[in-house]
Amino acid sequence: MSEPATRHPTVNYTAWPDESGHFGPYGGKFVPETLMPALDELEEVYLKSKLDKEFQAELEALLRTFVGRPTPITFAQRLTAHFGGPRIYIKREDLAHTGAHKINNALGQALLMKRKMKKTRIVAETGAGQHGVATATAAAMLGIECVVYMGTVDMARQEPNVYRMRLLGAEVRGVESGSKTLKDAINDAIRDWVTNVRNTHYLLGSALGPHPYPTMVRDFQSVIGREALRQMLDPEIGPGRLPDAIVACVGGGSNAIGIFHPFLEYESVRLIGVEAGGRGIAGGEHAARFADPKLGRLGVLQGAKSYVMQDADGQIALTHSISAGLDYASVGPEHAWLRDQGRTEYTYATDDAALEGVKLLSRLEGIIPALESAHAVAHLMELAPQMGKDEVILVNLSGRGDKDLGTIMKELGQL
Amino acid sequence: MSGVERIQAVFARAKAEQRAVFMPYHAMGYPDRAATLEIIRALGETGAELFEIGIPHSDPLADGPTIQTATYTALTQGTTVADCLAMVRELRIAGMTQPFCAMTYYNPLFAYGVRRFVEDAVAAGVDGLIVPDLPPEEAEELEAACRQAGVATIYLLAPTSTDERIRFVASHCTGFIYLVSVTGITGARADLPPDLADFVARVRKYTNLPLAVGFGIATGEQAAAVARIADGVIVGSALVKAATGEAGLAQVTALGKELVMGAHAPRRD
Numbered sequence: 001m002s003e004p005a006t007r008h009p010t011v012n013y014t015a016w017p018d019e020s021g022h023f024g025p026y027g028g029k030f031v032p033e034t035l036m037p038a039l040d041e042l043e044e045v046y047l048k049s050k051l052d053k054e055f056q057a058e059l060e061a062l063l064r065t066f067v068g069r070p071t072p073i074t075f076a077q078r079l080t081a082h083f084g085g086p087r088i089y090i091k092r093e094d095l096a097h098t099g100a101h102k103i104n105n106a107l108g109q110a111l112l113m114k115r116k117m118k119k120t121r122i123v124a125e126t127g128a129g130q131h132g133v134a135t136a137t138a139a140a141m142l143g144i145e146c147v148v149y150m151g152t153v154d155m156a157r158q159e160p161n162v163y164r165m166r167l168l169g170a171e172v173r174g175v176e177s178g179s180k181t182l183k184d185a186i187n188d189a190i191r192d193w194v195t196n197v198r199n200t201h202y203l204l205g206s207a208l209g210p211h212p213y214p215t216m217v218r219d220f221q222s223v224i225g226r227e228a229l230r231q232m233l234d235p236e237i238g239p240g241r242l243p244d245a246i247v248a249c250v251g252g253g254s255n256a257i258g259i260f261h262p263f264l265e266y267e268s269v270r271l272i273g274v275e276a277g278g279r280g281i282a283g284g285e286h287a288a289r290f291a292d293p294k295l296g297r298l299g300v301l302q303g304a305k306s307y308v309m310q311d312a313d314g315q316i317a318l319t320h321s322i323s324a325g326l327d328y329a330s331v332g333p334e335h336a337w338l339r340d341q342g343r344t345e346y347t348y349a350t351d352d353a354a355l356e357g358v359k360l361l362s363r364l365e366g367i368i369p370a371l372e373s374a375h376a377v378a379h380l381m382e383l384a385p386q387m388g389k390d391e392v393i394l395v396n397l398s399g400r401g402d403k404d405l406g407t408i409m410k411e412l413g414q415l
Numbered sequence: 416m417s418g419v420e421r422i423q424a425v426f427a428r429a430k431a432e433q434r435a436v437f438m439p440y441h442a443m444g445y446p447d448r449a450a451t452l453e454i455i456r457a458l459g460e461t462g463a464e465l466f467e468i469g470i471p472h473s474d475p476l477a478d479g480p481t482i483q484t485a486t487y488t489a490l491t492q493g494t495t496v497a498d499c500l501a502m503v504r505e506l507r508i509a510g511m512t513q514p515f516c517a518m519t520y521y522n523p524l525f526a527y528g529v530r531r532f533v534e535d536a537v538a539a540g541v542d543g544l545i546v547p548d549l550p551p552e553e554a555e556e557l558e559a560a561c562r563q564a565g566v567a568t569i570y571l572l573a574p575t576s577t578d579e580r581i582r583f584v585a586s587h588c589t590g591f592i593y594l595v596s597v598t599g600i601t602g603a604r605a606d607l608p609p610d611l612a613d614f615v616a617r618v619r620k621y622t623n624l625p626l627a628v629g630f631g632i633a634t635g636e637q638a639a640a641v642a643r644i645a646d647g648v649i650v651g652s653a654l655v656k657a658a659t660g661e662a663g664l665a666q667v668t669a670l671g672k673e674l675v676m677g678a679h680a681p682r683r684d
Contacts, residue, residue, distance in 0.1 A: 020552065030521055030548045032477045034573035034598055036580060177483060178473065190476045195599040197575060300522045300548070301474065313495045314526025315473040 011341055013264035016334070021211020024340060026333035029210040030300045031190075038197045043212040045116045050219070059111055063223065066141065067097045067107065070227040073238055073394070078364040083384035086391040087239060090367070091228045091259060093398045098134045100370065100399030101224060101255045102205060106134035107141075108220035113201040114142045121145045121196065124203040125189040127154055127182030127251070128325035128372060129161025130399055131205030136170035146170040149188040151180040154324045161403050179318045182251075182328045186302050206252025207332035210303030214332050221258025228394060229262050239392050245270040245383065248396035249375040250346065251287070251325050253332035255398035264343060272383070273335060274375045276321030277348035287319040288348040289331045290339065301330040322351035322407065323371035325399075349378035355411055356381065358401060370399035371407065417565025418542030421514045422590035425464045426625035426646055435642035437678035438627055439671065440467035440518065440651030442482060443499040444489030446663060451502060452509070454658055454667050459511050461671035462679070465627075467545065467649060470499045470519035477520075477547040479602030481652040485659075496523050496532070500539040507540035516543035516569060516590075524557075533560040543567030543590050551587035558587065567591075574598050574614050578621070585622040591647060594618060596630045603633035603653045607640055615644045638677025648678040 016023045021043075029039055049055045063069040072095065076088040093101035106124075113119050122144050126132030132148040139146035148165055152174045155162050165172050178184040186209075193202040207217045228246075232238040246263060248256035250273035260271045278286030289296040289307040295317050299308030309317040309329040321327040338344040349357070357377035362368045369377055376395050383393065401408065416424070429436045439458045443451055455466060471486035471494055478486070496519070503515055517536055524532050524546065536544070544566055549557065551570060561568045567590030572581055575598055585592060594615060597608050608614075611628070618626055627647025632638055638648045654674075657666040 028553050029550060030553055031550070032547050032573070032595075033550060033571045033580075033584065034575050034595060036550055037575050037577050177487070183474065187474055187476045191479075191600050194477065197598060297526075300520075300525055302476065303548075305553075308522065310522065310526060312526070313497075314523035315490060316522070 010267065011343070013338070013343060016337065017211060017215055023333050023337035026304070026306050026336045027211055027214060028305050029303065030305065031210045031303050032194055034194050035197060039210055039212070046112060046212055046216050049112055049116055055115060059108060062107055062111065063104070067103050068095065069223065071095045073228060073231045076365050079360070082364055083380065085384045085389055086244070086387040086393050088380065088384070089232070089238060089243065089392065089394045091224060091394060091396045093224060093255065093396060094367065094369065094373070094400035098130070098137050099402065100130040100134065101221060101258060102131040102134035103137065104223055104258070105205065105217050105220040105254060106131065106138045106203060109201070109203045109216070110135070110138035110142050110144060114144060117201060119199050119201045121200040122203045123147045123149065123189050123192045123200055124205060125149050125182065125185035126205065127185065127327060128323065128370070129154070129158040129165070129403060130325060130370070132165050132170070132172070133161050133168070135203050135205070136165040136168035139170060140168045147192065148172050149175050149185040149192070151175045151182060151185050153180040154182065154185070157407055158324055158403055159406065181324065183316065190302065206254040207257045207334060208252040208302065208304060208330065214304065214334055217254050218257045218261055218334060221254050222261045224255065224258040224396065225260060225262035228259055232394060241392065242266055242269055243394040244268070244387065244391040245272055246394045246396065247272045247274060247376045247379050247383065249274045249326060249372050249398060250331060250335060251276070251328050251372065253335045255396055257332060257334055259396045260344060271344040272379065273344060273346045274379045275346055275348040276323060276326035276375060277350040277353070278320040280350055281348070285320040286348065287321045287327050287329070290346040291348045304330070304333045306330050306333040306336045322354055322411070323375065325370070325372040326375065347379060349375040353378035353381065355408070358408060367397065368401035369397055370401050371404045373398045418514065418537065419565055419567045419589045421542050422465065422567050425514060426591060429464070429646065433682055434679045435645060436464050436627065436647040437462060437638070437675045438465040438467055438647050438649045439463050439654050440469055440649060442469040442471060442485040442489055442655055443502055444471060444492060444494030445485040445655065446488065446658060447492060448502065450658070450663060452505060453664055455506055456509065456511065457664060457668045458671045459513055461668060462675035463671065464513055465647065466513055466515045467651065468499065468503060468515050468517045468541070470496055470517055470523060472520040472523050475520060477600055479600045479652060481603070481655050482601050485655045496527050500535055500541070503541055504539040514542035515540060516545050516567070517541045518545040518547070521546050521549045529556045530560045533564050533566055537564045537566055541566065543569050545569045545593060547571055551584055554587070569593050571595050572618055574608070574610065578617070581618055582621045585618070585624065588624055591625040591627050592618065592622065593649065594626055594628045594645065596628050596632065599630065601630055601652050603656065604631035607631065607637055612644050635673035635677035638674045639680040642678045642680055643682050648674065650674055
């Protein structure tokens with residue numbers, strides 16, 4: 001494998017965040033004082049663990065033997081033929097244990113707590129239930145008490161995951177406040193953390209929240225991009241070259257930042273994040289923070305400064321997406337910063353397009369994608385026709401769709 | 416006189432009289448606009464000398480269920496940041512002279528425009544600001560605006576704060592420091608935490624600013640216990656709960672009187 005020729009970054013993308021946890025104007029630590037010492041401790045412990053060979057070796061072994069990494073890349077032959085344009089490859093995070101990329105971060109943080117912190121209990125939030133299941137799984141495997149907060153609207157639409165978490169020994173607490181979705185689950189998880197911070201670690205599931213979470217979650221998820229880079233360049237496994245574009249869905253943005261990050265310095269690779277367009281941008285019923293300047297503006301939500309969907313008075317707007325995992329009012333601060341640098345670009349796919357994506361991938365490739373990941377697949381319908389036959393697209397398939405069968409059946413009806 | 420000076424004067428007077436200051440919190444716009452004005456005036460008449468004016472936010476992550484519900488109600492009735500400032504102005508016109516500290520989360524303030532918010536708040540009659548999700552590290556712009564306008568920046572300290580953080584946060588406070596009595600969120604509790612006196616003493620080592628204690632205080636007896644060790648007693652959830660229902664005003668007034676008695680109780684040394 002030779003080093004690709006395009007590695008001449010004009011900006012040092014990997015030098016961020018700065019010491020205070022900011023990505024330019026984004027990020028930071030906007031939390032109640034009670035939590036500040038816990039964040040300082042977490043940062044210190046986390047930075048040390050990065051240099052701790054024993055810890056890294058243990059994590060790597062677990063990713064291999066428990067999660068099933070590396071996940072493969074699959075050449076999507078029929079999908080490629082369907083569009084008649086660029087060669088399409090799929091990074092198969094749906095094949096990771098528990099069915100989504102979330103386990104990479106959940107396991108990393110749970111192991112960090114178990115080995116390096118004097119804490120005995122984990123709280124987590126979940127939207128689609130994938131992060132909750134991943135956390136409950138890691139907690140069960142490592143023998144840690146685990147409480148998961150979940151909006152009651154999400155509990156209804158992701159019922160199998162609720163049962164799965166309980167089966168894994170976690171306590172699932174329904175959240176009745178606000179919109180009863182991911183944002184409200186995060187509020188209650190933070191309230192629990194504020195109350196029990198002396199013995200509890202908050203296992204945040206996306207590249208969101210106060211520093212050091214966006215960085216730590218990114219680093220744990222970057223295993224996706226590191227593997228994908230190696231696999232793409234290896235002609236035995238992949239195309240033997242860099243992709244021309246990488247596409248990933250963006251809720252908080254952890255699967256996207258995970259696959260993007262190792263490719264940042266290869267500036268010939270377009271990095272495209274797909275937000276949830278819900279019922280369309282015009283009506284405001286969506287979660288496309290970057291696509292709607294009326295609702296998506298710079299603000300502070302749940303610990304970090306970033307783009308936040310809000311009304312004129314700074315109250316957080318209700319969001320809508322068919323996928324619980326993308327149904328969130330803010331986006332990871334590093335995405336906002338990379339977008340400002342022109343290094344990443346963002347678009348959206350509507351609920352209907354995502355359902356098309358589900359059908360397409362299921363029928364052409366035999367892979368039922370999670371509704372979240374289906375947003376990335378949906379964008380291919382727009383992107384592929386613009387690209388040439390000699391080009392290559394890599395799609396991050398962040399999770400599998402079994403958990404969404406209830407919603408998909410309701411939406412698509414009899415087949 | 417600046418806001419900072421007005422707040423200082425309240426604590427100086429209480430100190431001279433060897434008692435603490437009673438500082439009630441109210442969620443602006445709860446249960447409705449008219450009742451808000453009546454409740455705050457009534458609390459003023461019971462002997463409250465300093466007020467925490469709660470500007471509602473959709474995501475109050477430091478608040479327990481009582482204040483969450485109250486601020487949510489206020490928001491669903493359409494209460495805006497500008498409305499809250501207008502209510503402060505009306506209370507001033509009605510003759511209230513006690514210092515008002517606006518308590519809000521950062522995003523509503525940020526969306527309003529930090530500098531513009533401070534200017535409008537001062538013009539309305541606000542003397543200090545409490546922003547629970549804004550640590551001093553992130554508050555450069557707000558502090559600059561407040562310094563210029565003479566508005567107090569009141570930060571919170573918690574039992575988990577290290578000595579180093581106490582020193583750092585105290586150096587950014589003006590007016591007084593808000594001590595969170597418990598490791599947790601707002602809400603009435605049956606007992607005060609046993610280590611409260613130690614926590615207050617630990618903060619005293621690093622500052623001469625008045626120390627007001629809040630979170631979890633619900634009764635006159637608890638107020639008296641806090642008044643023995645601190646300079647101010649802050650009560651929120653218990654009063655908001657009392658403000659709920661038909662007899663809200665009478666209940667708030669009765670509880671206000673009880674809390675003032677507690678806060679003003681003679682100190683045993």
